Amino acid sequence: MTHTDDAVAPEQEHFDALIADDSRIEPRDWMPEAYRKTLTRQISQHAHSEIIGMQPEANWITRAPSLKRKSILMAKVQDEAGHGLYLYSSAETLGTPRPVLNDQLLTGRAKYSSIFNYPARTWADMGAIGWLVDGAAICNQVPLCRASYGPYGRAMVRICKEESFHQRQGWEILYELSHGTDAQKKMAQDAVDRFYGPALQMFGPPDADSPNSQQSMAWNIKRFSNDELRQRFVDMIVPQAEALGLTLPDPDLVWNEERQHYDYGELDWDEFMSVIKGRGPCSVQRMKRRREAHENGAWVREAAAAYAERQAARAAEAANHEDHETETAPSSQRPAAQLIGA
Numbered sequence: 001m002t003h004t005d006d007a008v009a010p011e012q013e014h015f016d017a018l019i020a021d022d023s024r025i026e027p028r029d030w031m032p033e034a035y036r037k038t039l040t041r042q043i044s045q046h047a048h049s050e051i052i053g054m055q056p057e058a059n060w061i062t063r064a065p066s067l068k069r070k071s072i073l074m075a076k077v078q079d080e081a082g083h084g085l086y087l088y089s090s091a092e093t094l095g096t097p098r099p100v101l102n103d104q105l106l107t108g109r110a111k112y113s114s115i116f117n118y119p120a121r122t123w124a125d126m127g128a129i130g131w132l133v134d135g136a137a138i139c140n141q142v143p144l145c146r147a148s149y150g151p152y153g154r155a156m157v158r159i160c161k162e163e164s165f166h167q168r169q170g171w172e173i174l175y176e177l178s179h180g181t182d183a184q185k186k187m188a189q190d191a192v193d194r195f196y197g198p199a200l201q202m203f204g205p206p207d208a209d210s211p212n213s214q215q216s217m218a219w220n221i222k223r224f225s226n227d228e229l230r231q232r233f234v235d236m237i238v239p240q241a242e243a244l245g246l247t248l249p250d251p252d253l254v255w256n257e258e259r260q261h262y263d264y265g266e267l268d269w270d271e272f273m274s275v276i277k278g279r280g281p282c283s284v285q286r287m288k289r290r291r292e293a294h295e296n297g298a299w300v301r302e303a304a305a306a307y308a309e310r311q312a313a314r315a316a317e318a319a320n321h322e323d324h325e326t327e328t329a330p331s332s333q334r335p336a337a338q339l340i341g342a
Contacts, residue, residue: 019220024150027093035219038212039149040094041110042221047087048105048112050080052286056120057129065123072169073126079162086155093151106291114272115198117280121191124177124184128191130170132199132237138163139233140203148220171240178245185245192241193249200264201272203230209269234262 011030018025025031058077064070088098104110115133120126141160147153177188204210204226216222224232234253241248252265275283 019148019218022146022220023148024153025148026150034215036094038216038219039152039221040091040096042216043087043091043094043152044096044101044104045111045113047084047091047101048110049116050084050087051105052112052116052290054080055286055289056116056118056282057126060120060123060126063123064126069173076130076166076169079166083159083162086159087152090149090151090155094149102294106287106294108278108287111276113202114275114280115195115202117275117283117286118194118198119282121194122187124174124187124191125195127170127173127177127188128195130166130168131174131240132170132192132195133202134163134166134170135237136199136202136233138167139236140229143223143229144221146220146223152221171244174244174246188244189246192246196249197267198275200230200233201267201269203227203233205269205272231261234264238262 012032015025015029015031015035018029025035054077057073057080061070061073061077064073088101091101092098101110105112120129138160141156141163144156145153145160147156174188174192177184179185204213207213207225207227210226213222213225217225238248238253250265252263254263255261256263274280278284278287
């Protein structure tokens with residue numbers, strides 16, 4: 001929509017007032033294009049991450065060690081599909097249709113979380129993903145429940161509730177393994193060693209290298225910077241790791257009495273950028289599988305569209321038939337409202 005300078009001024013003023021009052025922006029409200037674009041990018045990338053994130057876990061459903069574990073993991077994967085649905089629906093309210101959002105992912109123009117480009121090699125990885133990856137997601141997403149954009153914040157409330165179950169599932173898997181045989185404990189430790197670094201990178205690059213972060217915070221989309229969230233997460237998981245009887249693979253991890261936080265070592269940001277650019281261990285595999293799933297589901301989309309068109313045509317035909325009968329009916333059979341109007 002194009003506005004003159006005179007028309008934009010009061011709308012911008014109203015938008016700024018809503019942000020200053022920590023109120024919500026709704027789809028019908030005027031918003032700056034930069035705000036709309038930032039939200040569309042963030043929400044759609046979040047949705048893409050949920051959908052791609054189904055792959056490493058779905059691969060373990062048939063290999064889970066018990067029927068109980070299979071059913072729990074299946075429910076988790078279904079939850080993630082639902083999260084993608086909520087988020088795509090939220091992104092659509094900003095004016096970008098879902099086919100466009102999907103095309104951006106399939107053509108590589110949109111990104112998703114780098115963590116999902118790493119392989120899930122053992123059953124313990126399901127525990128590490130639940131505890132570390134979903135734990136990082138909760139730490140990042142709980143503040144998003146207060147995001148300034150209404151549809152996004154409301155979607156995050158339900159997503160965070162379900163993510164808390166996912167984290168608990170991962171904790172339980174790792175706890176069972178770390179208190180099992182030596183081989184099981186070794187498998188759990190190996191999974192934590194591999195997912196620890198990538199989980200910390202989920203919060204995004206350091207604040208100094210994250211130009212979008214400050215603007216998102218000014219708009220109340222985000223409430224904390226990348227480094228603040230990362231620090232919160234580290235402080236949270238250190239005592240949890242001790243309770244599990246596992247160690248975190250960081251020789252620089254130590255409590256800082258002066259800061260009242262844990263110090264931790266530098267992460268491999270070169271690897272992070274490489275994975276983001278599509279050079280992760282499973283990047284090609286993940287996207288290939290997503291494109292195949294999209295192509296294989298074409299008949300479902302076509303059938304749904306054809307059904308919707310048929311239902312719309314029937315509804316229109318029924319409405320026309322009803323109007324015709326009303327017009328040709330004797331006056332004594334016409335609705336009282338029409339007689340009064342006549």
